[in-house]
Amino acid sequence: MKLERESITLLTKALQRLESGFDLPDVNQSLDTKTMEEVILKTAEKMQDNYPYFHPLFAGQMLKPPHPIAKAAYMLAMWVNPNNHAMDGSKASSPMEKEVVADLASMFGWKKHLGHLTSGGTMANLEALWVAGNIHPDKAIIASDQAHYTHERISEVLKLNFDKVATDQQGRLDLEALEEKLKLGNVGTVVCTMGTTGLGAVDPLKEVLELQEKYPFRIHADAAYGGYFRLVENLALETIQKYALLDQVDSLVIDPHKQGLQPYGCGCVLFQNSEVAKYYIHDSPYTYFTSDEIHLGEISLECSRAGASAVGLWATHQLLPPIPKGEFSKDLQKSRNAAIKLYKKLLSSDHFLPIVAPETDIVAWTLKGASTNEMSEKAQSFFKRAEKNHLYLSLYKYPTAKFEDVDFEINTEYLICLRSSLMKPEHEDWLDQIWDRLEQSL
Missing domain, CATH: 3.90.1150.10 (Aspartate Aminotransferase, domain 1)
Known part of the structure; x- marks a missing residue:
């Protein structure tokens, strides 16, 4: 089969447009293109030893090809190589990140939020559980036995108590088993998986929210894989109703590099309460000087992050907005x-x-x-x-x-x-x- 190449033509035009925006003296660049060609062709041969993840006959793991606009925009950004930790290194791509994060928050019906992109769902969940541990340092994190293993592993890294809850035949969190845990009074956060990695099952968020009225705990939605299904109309009515309630959770994770047509790695963490920013407060003597606005590094545990991820997602949202009926x-x-x-x-x-x-x-x-x-x-x-x-x-x-x-x-x-x-x-x-x-x- 032939690989998509049209985006390379678009990229060439975009590079010319990018180049025209810098009125600076030329820098002499001497490249050994002959040797580079040998190396890149050898690299292509090495890459042939892959399954065809991009083809419909690859119907196995969660590997969705990036959209051509995402690939082109990501590569375009690499000629600048922005670092979205601070405005100093990401004057254009940091505002783009804030815009796409707001798009994602709006997709879930959030009128206010604090959040940023991450290198993937693992890091996004780590930040969400880290905040959960700061809010309830002596209470446990609860997730189903079909939740992603990252929650248990992250809890161990963060030295947080973690406990599993049984699931039903469909792979969804068992409510009776959950309430038995809640009755003990030592649960700080319940993780609701909105699309499990194994079966794609969606935990019963409506009933968990009802339990929250009886017991004091936070809800973190792991929608890394399934979050975009909020936009889908051909799900079972029960599932549609569960996704419609995501505006009521305390924190949420979604991975644009799963269903969102982005290259790896591009995750996102969102918090309803912007006051959790206080847990991120830190000082850096050599950054955060170029703007009075909040820098993304000031609300993130990661330091250097690829600004190219934000650029790719921004371009994709311009072409394919994450909206219902789009x-x-x-x-x-x-x-x-x-x-x-x-x-x-x-x-x-x-x-x-x-x-x-x-x-x-x-x-x-x-x-x-x-x-x-x-x-x-x-x-x-x-x-x-x-x-x-x-x-x-x-x-x-x-x-x-x-x-x-x-x-x-x-x-x-x-x-x-x-x-x-x-x-x-x-x-x-x-x-x-x-x-x-x-x-x-x-």
């Missing part, structure tokens, strides 16, 4: 349609068995068998055969204790099953080809 949201709906279509095909198959109904755009399934051990072995063998047919899936461990009323023997702790993140809008059009390759791989 082109961006319609493309997300195509991913959701692909998940529904695959699920229905799996349901009607004589060979495959879906694990749960998809709540977002992730589908998990297995091959039918007499026991979970046999089904796990079948899934692992199938995974390898599918790759030989140029269909790239992923594997997932589903806790067998969550199964109810099944017609197979449960003789393992986990069922290893197949999993697809249908994040590309092209997946909807390619679903029939994907299905054909699934059947060929039997």
Whole structure:
């Protein structure tokens, strides 16, 4: 297949426009282009040893290709190489960051916010839990057993108490188990995962907010993967209602480098209460002098950060605003349609068995068998055969204790099953080809 190249033409024109804005003497640059060509071509050959993450037949892990406008804008920024820690090193890109962060806050219905971009969801969640620990230093962080492992690991790094709560068969936080923890009176923050990495499940935010009226705790929404589904209209009504309540949480994380069409790494952390800025206060004798406005480094734990991430996201928002009924949201709906279509095909198959109904755009399934051990072995063998047919899936461990009323023997702790993140809008059009390759791989 051919890789997209049109953005390179756009980049060349943009570089000329960028260059015209600097009225400075030329700097002599002597480049050994012959050797550079040898190196870059060798690099291209090395990069051939990759799965085709950008292609619709890669239907495995959460790897969504950046939009061409994001790639071009990111590369354009690299000729300046801004550092969005302080205005000194990011005169243009810091205001762009503030603008896109405000766009994201507005997407969730937030009228006020404090936030910034990060190098990814891990760092964004770290900042959110760090603030949570400052507010409730002696209380625990609670997350479901299907929440991303980063919460437990970050809590350990921050020396915060952490506890897991069981989930239901769909992979969503169990409310009765949560309330039992809350009754003990030592919970400071509950993490609601708005789209789990494994199944794409969305925790029951409405009921957690109701519990917040009975017990004093904060809510942190980990919407790193699923946050953009707030814009999607073809979800189940229950899921739409959960996303509509994100304006009521205390803090929130979203990753534009997942569903937001951005290159790695681009995450974002948001706080409803701007007073949490007091926890970030620090002094730097060599920065924060070029502007009286707040510098992004003054509300961030990270120091140097790529301003190019903000530039790429800003350009993408100009082309594809993250608003309901826009082109961006319609493309997300195509991913959701692909998940529904695959699920229905799996349901009607004589060979495959879906694990749960998809709540977002992730589908998990297995091959039918007499026991979970046999089904796990079948899934692992199938995974390898599918790759030989140029269909790239992923594997997932589903806790067998969550199964109810099944017609197979449960003789393992986990069922290893197949999993697809249908994040590309092209997946909807390619679903029939994907299905054909699934059947060929039997």
